[in-house]
Amino acid sequence: RIFEVGRKRPPFKELGTVKRYYNAINDYNMRLMALSRSATGGSLVLDCNCGLGTDSAPQILNKIGTDIISINAQKDSEFISNPLSIKEADTRHMKALVLASPGSTGISMNRVGTMMRVFDETGEPITDEQLLCLFILYLKPKKVVVPMDVTWLIEDVFRGNVTVEVDSPFPDPDPEQMEFVVANPSVGPIHRMLVEKDADLTYYQGGFVFKGISWSPDAIMGSVLLSQFSSSNNMSEVLSKLPTYFSEKKTFRFSCSQADFARMMDANLPDINPMAVYEDKCWRVDMASGGFFVAFDKDQEDVVNIFAESNDKLYLISLLEVIDGLMEKCEAGQ
Missing domain, CATH: 3.30.310.50 (Alpha-D-phosphohexomutase, C-terminal domain)
Structure with a gap:
């Protein structure tokens, strides 16, 4: 729009600069490896949807010992990505791949590596809020930021009102330091609150933000954590123990x-x-x-x-x- 007739162009002193970050992928991968606990990965079917995750997820999962089956793990700008919905027509292919590899779980990422759909050992897709429960049980975060309309199950899991045993390398948090933060269910207030509270885990509309790696949702780190979770826990069994609301x-x-x-x-x-x-x-x-x-x-x-x-x-x-x-x-x- 700056080239529209009659539009005044800004003076050169008000222009910013653009720099190309050539080492972003390597720096991200090294940072993620540094944050990964010693737990090895389990068995996983991973669909990168020919997107940005192809440069990080398969490589890191291999390094932590995940028995991984990667599909659509090559860059392809013309690839028509698979939807991350839980409709039967959208999950049929991944379910078949998970069932063909007994004991495996499955993850489909979007093309930019921010969102994911997770499948348990039976090939069934799990909801975003079920996934949030798993992250809370496994990571044992001190501070969690969620939208105000999130299910009350999440708060009960965080506060220990729901007892589900999960094997985790993370220490139990000090109850006095734990904080369950709810914010207006829109991206601005959620992001402001995660920064203000320095939250360990933030959830909004299917995206998960993890402390220390990025200010945006990160399905790549999520896949690493879930692979490690599945190496010593059965996802479907853990979810079956959650109460019905x-x-x-x-x-x-x-x-x-x-x-x-x-x-x-x-x-x-x-x-x-x-x-x-x-x-x-x-x-x-x-x-x-x-x-x-x-x-x-x-x-x-x-x-x-x-x-x-x-x-x-x-x-x-x-x-x-x-x-x-x-x-x-x-x-x-x-």
Whole structure:
């Protein structure tokens, strides 16, 4: 756009500089190797989708002793990458490869090496939040940053309320130093919080940021950690031990302004005796056995969307009644 007719060009003193970083791949690989614990890798089927991961993931996994089967591990700018969804049509090929190598897990990366889809030993894809549970159990982080709408299972796993034994080379953190940080579920607040808190692990929309390697999601380091996890743990067995959480979604329409609704929310929330309330243009409310998340609808200004969750069905039913009462008080904004 700087070449548009009539557009004023900036003076040369305001121009920045561009430098080509020729040694980026080697420096990244060396840094990742330095961060890797002594644990050796397990068996893994890895799909690099002909992207940036081809320069790092297979090489590092080999160095830590992973029994690796690599596919699409060559650079190809014209390659049509495979989606990372959990739809059966998108996972069929990887599932077949994992099942053909008994005891293996599987990982598919996107082309830039930031996101991944993980498959357990049965070839089944696992959800992003299940993967977050595995990282928390294995890494034993002191500080975790997550979006406010994350499942309450994650917080219970982090705080040790869910007991699942996992073999890990990482030490148990000091409980007094542990911090579970929730932020507005958008990239800006999440990133600001991970920097401010110097978080060990950050999660947002399927991406995982690990301390000491990058400020962006890193599926390459994630694949190394999962390979080491699988060398001494069975992923599907660990996931099977996680409790089931029940959830419901509701939508409410209000007749006041968003500012008045927010004011009434803040005024009425203490009446329901929450364990904790987090507010940043939306609300996460922790209750005795679960909680709920409230956010304004992106398309309709007079609508809020609610996600409620509990590990007890009966408690969830009573929680929904509490939410109904809260919304009735806030609906008119007075």
